[in-house]
Amino acid sequence: MVKQPPIDYIERTQKQYEALGYPSYQWVYSDTAVPLAPLKKPLSEAKLSLIASGGLYTRGQVAFHYKDDLSYREINVLGPAADLRASHFAYDLAPVREDPNVVFPVEPLKELVASGFLGALAERAYTFMGGIYSARKVKDVLAPALAERMLSDQPDVVLLVPA
Amino acid sequence: MGLIAREIEALGIPTLCLSSAYSITRAARPPRASFVDFPLGHTSGRPHALDEQAAMMTEALKGFEDITQSGDIKTLPYEWLADHSWKDAVMQPAAPGAAGDGSDFRLPRFETPQYQFEADAEVADVSCPTCVFLT
Numbered sequence: 001m002v003k004q005p006p007i008d009y010i011e012r013t014q015k016q017y018e019a020l021g022y023p024s025y026q027w028v029y030s031d032t033a034v035p036l037a038p039l040k041k042p043l044s045e046a047k048l049s050l051i052a053s054g055g056l057y058t059r060g061q062v063a064f065h066y067k068d069d070l071s072y073r074e075i076n077v078l079g080p081a082a083d084l085r086a087s088h089f090a091y092d093l094a095p096v097r098e099d100p101n102v103v104f105p106v107e108p109l110k111e112l113v114a115s116g117f118l119g120a121l122a123e124r125a126y127t128f129m130g131g132i133y134s135a136r137k138v139k140d141v142l143a144p145a146l147a148e149r150m151l152s153d154q155p156d157v158v159l160l161v162p163a
Numbered sequence: 164m165g166l167i168a169r170e171i172e173a174l175g176i177p178t179l180c181l182s183s184a185y186s187i188t189r190a191a192r193p194p195r196a197s198f199v200d201f202p203l204g205h206t207s208g209r210p211h212a213l214d215e216q217a218a219m220m221t222e223a224l225k226g227f228e229d230i231t232q233s234g235d236i237k238t239l240p241y242e243w244l245a246d247h248s249w250k251d252a253v254m255q256p257a258a259p260g261a262a263g264d265g266s267d268f269r270l271p272r273f274e275t276p277q278y279q280f281e282a283d284a285e286v287a288d289v290s291c292p293t294c295v296f297l298t
Contacts (some may be wrong), residue, residue, distance in 0.1 A: 099210035
């Protein structure tokens with residue numbers, strides 16, 4: 001069987017945009033490392049907050065739009081899974097619409113809590129759209145807003161899942 | 164996602180990013196990452212494969228304890244298929260003789276809410292207390 005290294009999506013996006021005559025996408029490059037915050041308790045006692053992009057919302061909420069949507073949604077992880085929806089401009093939606101856990105892993109996280117591997121799953125998860133052109137807006141607006149929610153929810157660890 | 168993880172970590176809360184796009188994660192440099200070599204749209208697993216999803220999640224979360232160097236990416240031992248040739252066609256142009264299948268899932272950048280079902284639009288609460296609109 002032929003093995004291949006991971007796909008270089010930066011390179012493929014550049015080529016695809018070039019072929020379409022689009023201006024090249026400016027990926028985020030961080031040249032510094034953020035010091036690791038220490039884990040204050042073992043995972044088996046830790047409360048985890050979930051943040052996901054991928055355009056998930058629940059029935060009853062306003063859906064995301066496709067042009068640099070900086071908004072986010074609060075989703076109760078105890079809510080009915082049948083009410084979860086996904087809407088996004090950039091990835092194949094068939095799998096997530098079949099099973100939202102492919103990019104919003106609430107059920108596997110609940111399994112880990114049930115087995116004792118993880119302490120708890122925070123009731124509020126947060127979702128947003130992703131694919132926002134302006135890295136500056138993500139850095140100056142969305143990231144601090146979500147970070148503030150984490151300060152008030154006080155999880156011990158945060159899991160972030162892009163689509 | 165990397166920018167958000169960095170912001171939260173800087174406040175003293177440990178973070179971990181899942182990723183299926185190694186190069187993008189490498190560039191953005193979130194504090195901790197677990198890499199899953201699956202096609203985009205399956206960062207936390209295949210549909211209706213709860214046992215595998217849970218096993219992957221267990222491996223991924225161990226990164227909170229195993230990763231000791233900021234920016235490290237832990238590759239999880241999962242393959243989409245034993246044969247990796249699915250990677251050939253991803254985001255490649257579908258020119259005659261080219262590897263690509265022309266798969267391009269991008270939709271126009273509509274500026275109004277895009278509901279999965281039309282019926283969702285009818286039941287959506289426009290004042291939405293659980294939606295936070297930022298500009």
